[in-house]
Amino acid sequence: MPATAAADDSATALPAGTSAAQSSFSTGVHAGSHDSAAAPILSIRDLSVAFDTGEGGVLTAVDGVSLDVPRGGVLGVVGESGSGKSVTALSITRLLPQPSGRVTGGEIWFEGEDLARVPLERLREIRGNRIGMVFQEPMTALNPSHRVGRQLAEAVLLHRRCGAAAARERALELLAQVGIPAPAERLDAYPHQLSGGMRQRVVIAIALACDPDLLICDEPTTALDVTIQAQILDLLRELRRRRNLSVVLITHDLGVIAENATDVAVMYAGRVVERAPAPELFARPLHAYTRALLRAVPKLDGVPKTPLFSIEGRVPPLSELRAGCRFAPRSGLAHTEAQLVARPPWVEVAPAHWVEQCPVCAPVPAISPAPPAGRRGR
Numbered sequence: 001m002p003a004t005a006a007a008d009d010s011a012t013a014l015p016a017g018t019s020a021a022q023s024s025f026s027t028g029v030h031a032g033s034h035d036s037a038a039a040p041i042l043s044i045r046d047l048s049v050a051f052d053t054g055e056g057g058v059l060t061a062v063d064g065v066s067l068d069v070p071r072g073g074v075l076g077v078v079g080e081s082g083s084g085k086s087v088t089a090l091s092i093t094r095l096l097p098q099p100s101g102r103v104t105g106g107e108i109w110f111e112g113e114d115l116a117r118v119p120l121e122r123l124r125e126i127r128g129n130r131i132g133m134v135f136q137e138p139m140t141a142l143n144p145s146h147r148v149g150r151q152l153a154e155a156v157l158l159h160r161r162c163g164a165a166a167a168r169e170r171a172l173e174l175l176a177q178v179g180i181p182a183p184a185e186r187l188d189a190y191p192h193q194l195s196g197g198m199r200q201r202v203v204i205a206i207a208l209a210c211d212p213d214l215l216i217c218d219e220p221t222t223a224l225d226v227t228i229q230a231q232i233l234d235l236l237r238e239l240r241r242r243r244n245l246s247v248v249l250i251t252h253d254l255g256v257i258a259e260n261a262t263d264v265a266v267m268y269a270g271r272v273v274e275r276a277p278a279p280e281l282f283a284r285p286l287h288a289y290t291r292a293l294l295r296a297v298p299k300l301d302g303v304p305k306t307p308l309f310s311i312e313g314r315v316p317p318l319s320e321l322r323a324g325c326r327f328a329p330r331s332g333l334a335h336t337e338a339q340l341v342a343r344p345p346w347v348e349v350a351p352a353h354w355v356e357q358c359p360v361c362a363p364v365p366a367i368s369p370a371p372p373a374g375r376r377g378r
C-alpha cells in the first residue's frame, strides 16, 4: 500500500458508545451503473476529527460528516482547498497525521465493521487487503531508491503467501493491467525514470495489489497534465467496471466529478453541505455553495470575454469557524446572528438528496421531513 507523508497507526480515541439551476453538465455518461438498492460499501456517520495544534488549541477540521459510498459506485467528494476532504479520507484508514490528528467522534462502517473502533491489527489487514489508496503526488507514495518491480512485489507479498518469483509475476501482471507499455522492462525502472502519468499508474497498481473492494483516490490526477489526467480517469473507470470496485474520488474539479461520479458530496469548512446522486445534484443544486462551485466552472460555450466567476474570499481557518452556516460570510447573503450560531438542520429534500438547510443558503421546503432522531444520514 502506498504510504502517506504522515501515515501513522495510532488508535482513535472515541467517546463510548428551489429554483432548479440547470447546469451545463451531463452526468453519468461514463459513470456506469451501480446497485443503489444495495447497502453502501462504506458509511461514515457523524465523523469528527480534531488536531491538537499546541498553542493554537484543539481545532476541529471535520465536523459531523456523513457519507455513503455506493457499492460498485463512485462517490465524488468536492470542495475548495481546506474543506476537509483529505482529513476525512485519511480518517477512514486511520492515517491521520500524528500525534496531532484524532478522530473525536462518529462511525466508519465498512462491510459490517466500524473502522473507527476495530483494533489496529484488524485495521492493518483491512487497509491493505480491502481498501486501496491513491494520493495526489505519486512520488510521495513511491520509494525513489527502489525499483518499481520490487515495490510492487513487496505490496503483493504483504498480502499473499507466495514466493518471490510468483510475486514478481503478479507485479508484471499488475503493471500490464494498469496499461504500462513494455511492463517487463518497467519492472526494473526506478520511479524517477518514469513520467508522472506512469508513476501514478504504478501507484494504482500497488493499490490494486491486494485486490481491494474500495479504492480511495485523493486528487489522483491533480498533479498530471490534462491528457494524462484523462487517461488515468479512463483507467480507473475501466478497473471499476472489470473489478466491480467502489471508489471515493476526491477532487477540486467538478468536471471530473460530472464525468466519473455516481454520487456527489460537497464539502465546505469541515462539513458536507450537500450530497445527492450525481444527476440530481447537477440538475438541482440546492446549497448556495454548490451553486457557486458550479458557476465557477469555466464553460467552453460561455460568452467570450465574460470574466470567469470565482467565489470571493477563501475557506476560513479552523480557528474562525462558527457553529452555524459556514458559507454565510462568502455567500453575499444576509444572515441573522442566530443563523451563524446554530447548526442548520440536515434534511433529505428528495430521495437521497441531503442538504444542510440554512434558510438563507438553502431555502428549500423539505419534501420529506427530517427523521425523528434528527441526525440520521448526517
Ligand SMILES: Nc1ncnc2c1ncn2[C@@H]1O[C@H](COP(=O)(O)OP(=O)(O)OP(=O)(O)O)[C@@H](O)[C@H]1O
Pocket: 051, 053, 061, 079, 080, 081, 082, 083, 084, 085, 086, 087, 088, 097, 100, 101, 252, 317, 318
Ligand atoms: N496536521 C494538521 N494539523 C493541523 N491542521 C490540519 C492538519 N492537516 C490538515 N489540517 C487542517 O484541516 C483542514 C482540512 O484540511 P484538508 O487537508 O482535509 O483539506 P482538503 O479539503 O483536502 O484541501 P485540499 O483541496 O487543499 O487538499 C484545513 O483547515 C487544514 O489546515
Ligand SMILES: [Mg+2]
Pocket: 085, 086, 087, 218
Ligand atoms: Mg486534500
